[in-house]
Amino acid sequence: QQPVQSPQAVILREGEDAVINCSSSKALYSVHWYRQKHGEAPIFLMILLKGGEQKGHDKISASFNEKKQQSSLYLTASQLSYSGTYFCGTEGAGNMLTFGGGTRLMVKP
């Protein structure tokens, strides 16, 4: 029941864009996105709720297709600080998050 993230890894040049996808096999109430740098705790980026409500950082955008149980995170004009591992966490029944395996993003100068 772990959501599937794609791609598993991506390398960008500074200023390039990227899309990270998250797909679940179960009905979802919400999708949460986090970024984790090596040796640090995950940091909240975005939450997308069933019904269209979103909450997150201004420079991050994401979409949530409730019918397809999919979410995508859009990173535009990437900066070096965007490097890290991105996790989606899906919330179904039970108020608990199930995290995907992560997408490793490296932004190079």
Place this chain on the structure above:
Amino acid sequence: DTGVSQDPRHKITKRGQNVTFRCDPISEHNRLYWYRQTLGQGPEFLTYFQNEAQLEKSRLLSDRFSAERPKGSFSTLEIQRTEQGDSAMYLCASSWGSDEQFFGPGTRLTVL
């Protein structure tokens, strides 16, 4: 500092010993979560509390694991008779309801 704190940050123990970790959530948050994370994987849900009530526990969680949040504030996670497979980073997070979860720095457990 008003973030989530965890103690200790590192714990090395011998197989068979018991260990206890503490988590202090953000004070106004009513939910507290415990996760386990191994290298290269996402956090794996263990259990969560709403105030002092433990509302959900992972079916994968061994009976050797127990968690408490006696006064609805800090929480402890105890692992009895540790095994080498318990070696991981144990993360605590807190939230207000289903809002975003704020993670602590984690406790890295090494079982020898």
